[in-house]
Amino acid sequence: MGNTAVVVGGGIGGLAAAIGLRRIGWDVTVLERASALADMGAGISLAANGLRALDELGVGGAVRAASRGQYSGGTRTPWGAWLARMDGSALEKAVGAPIMGIRRSTLHRLLREALPAGSLLMGSEAATVEEAGAGTVHVGYGASALEADLVVAADGIGSTIRGHLFPDHPGPVHSGSTVLRAITEHAVDLRTDFELTWGRGAEFGHIAFLDGKAEWHAVLGLPVGTRFADPLTELRRRFHTWHDPIPALLDATRPEAVLQHDVNELRTPLPSYAAGRIVLLGDAAHAMTPNLGQGACQALEDAVTLAAALGAESTVEAALARYDAERRPRSQAVxxxxxxxxxxxxxxxxxLAVALRDTAMRLTPSRVATRMILRHHAWSPPSLH
Structure with a gap:
């Protein structure tokens, strides 16, 4: 088996894959089409499964040090009544770690710092990815090209490589929602680490960070492509009657800090995550809605599982078959x-549907809710040592 790889995409999944491959002795080049490290994005929650994957990659300690544990909070109604309380301590006892909140830009930086200088090529979009024979893959980008034993397609939900491998697949579809999010300009007086509030066709949530600032998000049921001329003013109009600290979070936000994008997903499951010596990872393989906070965690699981399979099997093809067999059922179930x-x-x-849901949530014992969470959080990574 050879030991050179090209990772297409420098997001969380792509960087994690590069780290994992390097830990098993591979030479890795990451191609990222963006020309600069804009570090866009707001916040992210990492559950125990994602943290365990980061531990196996050797960056778990640094990520934990930059994160804030989500021990208090839960789900509320727009007028502030609790539908379900979150017991972060019980979850930590059950799976070994609480959910952690971190800036997405910080997580990106920590992953980049785990790679050697020169391994991440910015402004380098993979224009062609083709099997070249003799067990290699040819990757063309700009006026340059690379030959590799493996290509990892971590190029996101709109993956061009996925489209090339599976031209009959319908690709991503709109979930029916759009999300707006931002990080507050200054610290906000928050009494909980994490909250979700569910109204009729709308959700508002926040994640508290170590420095007292917070990420908030608003999810609205809207047609694809809907955009607001002044998003922050629109959100203040929609949420001004909702409970504290929602108005305060919006008031602590600069208008230009608000990001908006449609929530899309790969609703039709892929028949395989691999073809020849090309493998799909993260959103390119299983882009999902954010309702369980598992998108990044599943990409991190992918990265560790891929590296472990390549370290254990005698051929790339056997390793990718193993990766597909292990990752596709779980990630598609999530x-x-x-x-x-x-x-x-x-x-x-x-x-009526909202009332029935709220009643069911109030009556669900906390131990039952914890067991439901454990189905996704209780994952142990294969060893890369």
């Missing part, structure tokens, strides 16, 4: 669960 969570949460708009 994607289905995330879709269902959205349908039972923010996407509900009929008053």
């Amino acid at each position: 994607a289905r669960a995330a879709r269902q969570a959205g349908r039972m949460g923010q996407q509900l708009s009929h008053p």
Whole structure:
């Protein structure tokens, strides 16, 4: 088996894959089409499965040090009544770690710092990815090219490599929602680490950071492509009657800090995550709605599982078959669960359906809710040592 790889995409999944491959002795080049490190994005929650993957990659300690544990909070109604309380200590006892909140830009930086200088090529878009024979893959970018034993397609939900490998697949579809998010300009007086509030066809949530600032997000059921001329003013109009600290979070935000994008997903499961010596990872393989907070965690699981398979098998083809067999059932099951969570949460708009959901949540014992969470969080990574 050779030991050179090209990772297409310098996001969380791509960087994690590069780190994992280097830990098993591979030479790795990461191609990122963006020309500068804009570090866009707001916040992210990392569950125990994602943290364990980061531990195996050797960066878990640094990520934990930059994160804030989510020990308090839960789900509320727009007028502030609690539907479900979160017991972060019980979750930590059950799976060994609480959910952690971190800036996405900080996580990106920590992953980049784990790679040697020169391994991440910015402004380098993979124009062609083709099997070249003799067990190699040819990757053309700009006026340059690379020959590799493996190509990892971590090029996101709109993956061009996925489209090339599976031209009959319908690709990503709109979930029916759009999300707006931002990080506050200054610290906000928050009494909880994490909250979700569900209204009729709308959701508002926040994640608290170590420095007292917070990421907030608003999910709205809207047609694809809907945009607001002044997003922050629109959100103040929609959420001004919702409970504290929602108005305060919006007031602590600069208008230009608000990001908006449609929530898309790969609703039709892929028949395989690998073809020849090309393998799909992260959103390119299983882009899911954010309702379980598992998108990044599943990409991190992918990265460790891929590296472990390549370290254990005698051929790239055997390793990719093993990776596909291990990752496809689990990641697609998580994607289905995330879709269902959205349908039972923010996407509900009929008053009777909302009332029935709220009643069911109030009556669900906390131990039952914890068991439901454990289905996704209780994952142990294969060893890369």
